Amino acid sequence: MAESMKGLKRSHRCAELSDRQVGEEVTVMGWVQKNRNKGGLVFTDIRDRSGIIQAVFDETDEALREKAASLRSEYVVAVRGKVARRSGAVNTNLATGEIEILPSELRILSESETPPFPIEENSRTKEELRLKYRYLDLRRPDLQRNLILRSRLATLTRQFLAREGFLEIETPVLIKSTPEGARDYLVPSRVHPGNFYALPQSPQLFKQLLMCAGYDRYFQVAKCFRDEDLRADRQPEFTQIDMELSFVDVEDVLDVNERLLASLFEEILGEKVELPIPRMTWQEAMDRYGSDKPDIRFGMELTDVTETVKDTSFAVFRGAVEGGGTVRGLNVKGQAEMPRKKIDKLVDFAKGYGAKGLAYLGILPDGTIKSSFSKFLTEEEMQQLIGAMEGEPGDLLLFAADETRIVWDVLGALRLELARQLELADKDVFRFLWVTEFPLLEWNPDQKRYTAMHHPFTMPYEEDLEKLDSDPGSVRAKAYDIVLNGNEIGGGSVRIFDPSIQSRMFEVLGFTKEQAQEQFGFLLTAFRYGVPPHAGLAYGLDRLAMLMAKEESIRDVIAFPKVKDASDLMTEAPGRVETSQLEELGLAIRTTEQPL
Structure with a gap:
């Protein structure tokens, strides 16, 4: 008793x-x-x-x-x-x-009944069972350490930003739905039948309005929501460390955030972050690593061999070049004798990222060449290609030939997969990188229009403004991401504060004046009353905590996470509601017959 x-x-x-x-x-x-x-x-x-x-x-x-x-x-x-x-x-x-x-x-x-699984570190119990009894799973010492780390992360962030003159201000959770970005979670209004609130994907518009209101430096540990497919580092509800600053440009934002990261890592992990954090433009990151969030803990960079192979007899290479594409390769040091079966698995992996295939060339220790395409190249062409790749005896050279974007995606993913298999990335090392000068816009072939790579309020580089109408795809954004060990942990930009530039941006994105006014009228109106230059950044708190705790999934640093279908195994949410509740909201559930 x-x-x-x-x-x-x-x-x-x-x-x-x-x-x-x-x-x-x-x-x-x-x-x-x-x-x-x-x-x-x-x-x-x-x-x-x-x-x-x-x-x-x-x-x-x-x-x-x-x-x-x-x-x-x-x-x-x-x-x-x-x-x-x-x-x-x-x-x-x-x-x-x-x-x-x-x-x-x-x-x-x-007293306690016998638990359905042992309460122990590094549990081997299936995650589904542990999440069903999450209150027991949370007793495990390793999960408790993770949540304590997360708590310290939030507390120390608040203390640092307060010392830097930031004010913590809460922004609304029930907001208006906007068409850009991921899908919104919608909330029906009882008082306004047929109308809906949206749960915020970020506090973006409100923090810009706070700058208009003169609050100068704002931050918030904000709960955000996105109705999107989940991965190990995504959840339908997540937490941002959100900030906005007035009277600043890129350098000011990067400076305060470098000092924030250095403070957090030293106080929580005892790790010293060397400042300034290295920087790399988006174009350089894509060319060297095939990724806008490159893992720089190891080498194996992409090499562009387009000029070297453009005149060869190998139709795959030549056809890609003639079609306006590119040929690039990876030099996998010391793997020339990789078994064919393993190479075939790499080919299948590459196909999963859009590749039609993967050409390979192994330089055996005795200098002998084993290759999937050597018969299409002369001896001179083969040596020129090996030279361009800085190939040496023992190296395995892998090539992708296609549209540039596909080649980046294929080799960028393949580089990470090979690093995983060969254990090239030191798990005890933290390597930060700023990626800057993102494209302002990207072409959406389905919608046949340009969309904002970040969001419609990102400021273009002033020297690129003249290209907004003539060559919008080449316009660079004053946008920046902070990357840690190949993971984007935060991102932001300088915002447009000139109403005329904002109007041009909406035009490029295909908004009519009426559509822009309907969706963002409150912001555009605010801009008519004096708005300071401003910029901001937001971190994914869950992802940052995951990396600091050296976990593979953000579910291990969130108290009550959802699973891949966005359901909660413990509370069995989402669930059905009473018919009376639906009637009060003016809603009805329509069922559709599933095809046989």
């Missing part, structure tokens, strides 16, 4: 105890991790969020020892007693491994 605390007060968390408390009377409270009855002695490991402490019940109080023997895993207990040095072997795996508690009192505050 559960007992009450009856005035008993916890004096310490379990792992806060050390040999400094030897001889002191303490009270700890937590969950039974393990209970071992050795006849005359009962050893009980008590766990809370700080860690584990061992309590040893001996024969000096038979009733107390028998009570301790009745304990089971996950019982909630309170133990009062004296701290002593361990009488047995020291446990070097525990922070409290040199001490133990000799109890004088034990209270069973709550």
Whole structure:
């Protein structure tokens, strides 16, 4: 039967105890991790969020020892007693491994059924079961460390930005839906039948309005929502560290954020971030790594061999060049003798990213060439290609030939896959990179129009403004992403603050004046009353916490995450609602017959 605390007060968390408390009377409270009855002695490991402490019940109080023997895993207990040095072997795996508690009192505050899986670090239990019982999964020490790290990340960010003169201001969660970007989550209005709010994908428009309102420096730890397909680093609801600054340009934003990142990594992980963080333009990143978020912990960069192979007899290479495309390659050092079966798997992998195939050339240690296309090249052409790739005996050269964008995608993904297989990226290293000068616009072949690569409020480089009408695809944006180990952890831009430039931007994007006014009229009106130059940036807090915790999925740093179909296995959300609720909202569920 559960007992009450009856005035008993916890004096310490379990792992806060050390040999400094030897001889002191303490009270700890937590969950039974393990209970071992050795006849005359009962050893009980008590766990809370700080860690584990061992309590040893001996024969000096038979009733107390028998009570301790009745304990089971996950019982909630309170133990009062004296701290002593361990009488047995020291446990070097525990922070409290040199001490133990000799109890004088034990209270069973709550009993527990046998859990559906062990509460232990690095659990091998299937994730679906753990998420169904997430409240138990969250007791695991590794998940608790992750959430403590996340909490510190948010707290230290707030403290740093407050010192830098930022004001924390909350923006609305029920907003107006806008057509650009990912799909919105919609919320029907009861008071305005047939009308809907949207949940914010970001606080973008409101933080710009705060700059119009004169608040100068704003930040928010903001909950955001996107109705999109999920991956390991995406959730339908996520958290941003969002900021906006007035009277600034690119350099000012990058400076304050470099210092923020350096502060966070030193205080939380003890890692020193070398400043300034390296920078690379979008064009250079794509040409060298095939990615706008390159992992620079290892080399294996792309090499453009278009000029070298454009006149060869190999139809795949020549055809790509004649069609306005490109031929590029990767030099995989020391892998010339990779088995054909493994190369075939790489070919299949490349096809998954749009490649029609993958040409390969291995330079064996004795200088012999094994290749899928050598018969189409003369000896001189082969040597020129090897030279262009800086190939040496032992190297495996892989080539993709197609439209430039496809070649970037294929080789960029292949580079990361090979790095994973060959363990080229040091998991204990943090390498930051700013990627700058993104294209302002990208062509959408389905909609047959340009769309904003970031959003419609991003400022073009002033020297590129004249090309907005004549060559919009070549206009560069004052946009910047911060990349860590091949992951985009944040992004932002200088905003358009000139109404005439904003109007031109809407025109290029295919908005009529009426459409622009309907969707963004409140912002355009605000711009008529004096708006300062401003810029901002937002981090994905979940993704940043994931990387700092060295986890593979953001689900491991979020307390109650969703799974891939955006459902919650624990609460079984989303769920059906009462017909009366739908009627009150003026909604009806229409069912459609599924095709056989």
